[in-house]
Each structure stands twice: as structure tokens, then as C-alpha cells.
Amino acid sequence: MNRKPVDPFESLVADLMRPVVAGSRRRRAMREELLAHLCQAYAEELSLGVEESAARQAAVRRFGDLADLQSQLQASVPSFERWLVSLFGSKEIVMSIGPRVAGWVMCFVGGAFMFGLAVVLPATAKLAQALPPASQSGRVLDAAMTLKLSLMSLLAFSSLVTVAGLGILAYVFVTRNKAARG
């Protein structure tokens, strides 16, 4: 069905994909699918009796504005993947282990902070109660309150980091299962 001039389409698709930031597996898949489409459109034009170079031009024209398509393709890449690729490059290894490592690190760091704060917070509360009445001036109480608020904020932030880490690990798990199924 697909006839000769795959090469001009290949270079067009390569130009189209060049600025798109995505993992190499996704880029390969996009490239192959877009190329298949252009080849089919070309074959269809030829079957209508259109001359080769006109058929090629028609296939490209039917494809639409390339700059617009480029931005649409970019927008279809999940932002997490874009972020990872911008940070580490589009190596497949980074795409496969990067999220897992990030997830575990976030869980570990967030969990460690939460554990530490779970020990420190009750201790600071006991300390505040144990202060002799004479030392419970306004300034001391203000300082105790500020410390308590800071520790509570740190606890909330650690919880967020841990939950985000768990979310990433769940995403990786689901994605891998999906890929394994099909």
C-alpha cells in the first residue's frame, strides 16, 4: 500500500518531532504513527491518479499546520514526563527508574521528618507545660507558639511530600502493570 518516497516524510516527521519534549519511547511511537499516516495519505492521493510530487504535497497539506501540530503534540505529553525529560534527558532508563527513585526518596525523606516531628512535638508541649509560672512571660509564650506553629507547618509539609511520593509510586505501579498487560 505504501509506495516509495518514505524518506521526505521521514525527514518531515523528524523535523516535526525535534522540539517535542517527551520520553524516547513516546517519541518513537509518535514518529512511527505520524509517518504511517502520511504514507497512507500519499498512497490515497496516488490511487486517485495524482502525480507523485503533487500527491506528496497534498499529503503534507492535509496534515495541517506543522507548528500548530507541534504544540498540540507537546501538550499531549504528560507534564511529569516533560519535567523529567527536561531535567535528565530523554534516556529510557531515566524514564523507567527516575519516577521510582523520586517516589522512594520522597517517601523516605517525608517519612523521616514525620517520625522526627512525632517525637519532637509532644516533647515541646511537655516542655512548655513544665515551665515554672515565673518564666511564662508574654515573650516566652510567643516564642513557644512560634516554635509550635513552625513544627506543625514542617509536619504538614512532610506529610505532603510523603503523600506525593506514594502517589508517584502508585502511578509507576499502575503504568507498569498497564504496559505489562498490553
Next chain:
Amino acid sequence: MSSIQGDSLRGHLETLVLSSLRRGEAHGFEILRRLEEAGSPALKLKEGSLYPALYRLESAGLIKGEWEDGATARRGPRRRVYRLTPKGRKRFEQARAEFQQFVTVIGGILGAAV
């Protein structure tokens, strides 16, 4: 009849794709053919813009794509064949109901036949 293209279609392209896949699994080129057949001659799609829509739908779990198997007697680059997922079917029904309501309300205001 004037053609419907570009920006007017953009907001509806994903629903149109879901609608097309209700007729059975298909690759991108076939999806376009089905849409053009259904909307012909008014529907003028920029063919490339179908693919970002397919990728968005696949990321959302509304369709599932698989590379066509090697046994197909076709040369050249492989095509991806897409099918509707149960979630996609449900989303389509919902989108169709929303669109019908939109047409009824706006059509009534504009005095167009609905």
C-alpha cells in the same frame, strides 16, 4: 454548505473520535475516514491534529491503542489501532447528553430548528 474546520472542531474532536470508535476499533486514518463519511462534505479536519487528540484520550484511559500485529500484509511504518474502553463509552454517552442539552438551549435562544 460551508465547511466546519479548525477551531470550531477543536473542542469537539475528542468526542467525535469516541463516537467514531463506537463503530469498532480503528487506526487514525480509518477514524478520519469514518468522521468524514459521517460529516461529509462539511467536516474538514486537519489530519495531523487527530493524533494529539488520540494521545490525550489514551492518557485519560478513554481509548486504548495497540500496534497492529506484524501478520498484516501491509508494508511501511506500523499503525496503532485504537478501541474504546468502558470508561470511554461512558464518557461518550455523557458528552452526547451534554451536547444535546447545549443544542436544545442555544438553538432555542437563537431560534434555530432543533
